[in-house]
Amino acid sequence: MADTPTVRWGIVTTGLISSWFVEDLALPRGDAKAKHVIQCIGSSSVEKGQAFVKEHIASLSPTLYGTYDEVYADPNVDVVYIGTPHAFHKKNCLDAINAGKHVLCEKAFTITAKEAREVFAAAKAKGVFVMEAMWTRFFPLMRTLQKLIHEDKVIGDVSRMFCDFGQAKELASLGPDSRFKSLALGAGTLLDVGIYSLTFGLVTLDPGVGESAEMPKIAAQQTLSDGVDIATTAVLLYKSGRQGIVTSSALFKTPDVFCRIEGSKGYITVEGDAVSRPEYFIVHPTVPESKGGAPSKRYDFENPKRGFYWEADAVALDVAAVKKESSIMPWAETIRVMEIMDEIRRQGGAKYPQDDE
Structure with a gap:
């Protein structure tokens, strides 16, 4: 449909939860509220990215990067999905935000509430959408x-x-x-x-x-x-x-x-x-x-599959509506x-x- 937004995703890391996320995005759905494009994959090496694509989304051909910075810098990426361990979330979020990207970051959003406040302050200053990926x-x-x-x-x-x-x-x-x-x-x-x-x-x-x-x-x-x-x-x-x-x-x-x-x-x-x-x-x-x-x-x-597409649809609709945070998972709820x-x-x-x- 003409009103269905399209989101181009940059995927940061090739761990288990990232594999679940991309498999769900690639799933054909008649009730999809958005079109999801897996634009690129960022990993510690291009070879790991190739293995990840072959195993989980073999029918797709995303750009493969051997660093996360290249994902943030890709002009064709709308939203960065962060699936790294909790301890890296603050840095990954801040790097993506600094590059002007919208962000969907896995739970727990950060290690501490103090870190979460720092991320949201940066997002507010940059004017980008950020949400904790509490998919449930x-x-x-x-x-x-x-x-x-x-x-x-x-x-x-x-x-x-x-x-x-x-x-x-x-x-x-x-x-x-x-x-x-x-x-x-x-x-x-x-x-x-x-x-x-x-x-x-x-x-x-x-x-x-x-x-x-x-x-x-x-x-x-x-x-x-x-x-x-x-x-x-x-x-x-x-x-x-x-x-x-x-x-x-x-x-x-x-x-x-x-x-x-x-x-x-x-x-x-x-x-x-x-x-x-x-x-x-x-x-x-x-x-x-x-x-x-x-x-x-x-x-x-x-x-x-698993159900990650519902949060992905919600992000797509919010970004299309030029919102900076979700009404279901707003910044204040993540901080709480x-x-x-x-x-x-x-x-x-x-x-x-x-x-x-």
């Missing part, structure tokens, strides 16, 4: 879940929620330079997967986002191994009495039922193989059908999330080199 927030499932909870009140007044994201990592088999073990790279469950549990807590307990959302009080505990958090538990405490218990672990894989939201008229379970990619949820009324209540209702959502994780780490003990900067 853009799923139709998540948007429907929020509407049913906060607008339709299908479970009444929400009082409590639980969410866990655990992955069984063979940490003993990993070298010290692994992103799962190196503090210099931002290792730890909180920034890697705990951010998803936290996200479920924030979006189900509060209808607001960013400046319109309440900052809950935090009570947190972490289990550390060589300074790296291998398990984190945080309780979100709201003035109304609502509570959220959000957890992450590198020791045990979460079962498919990973989230429960409780209200005065029922509860909701959210299920799927990973918290980052929920597959469906079920609304359970307090009074079961066997006792005259309404039946439980399951909500399923079509989700080919980073501030909460800073506080969780302050209480739990996980510390990164960036905390001293």
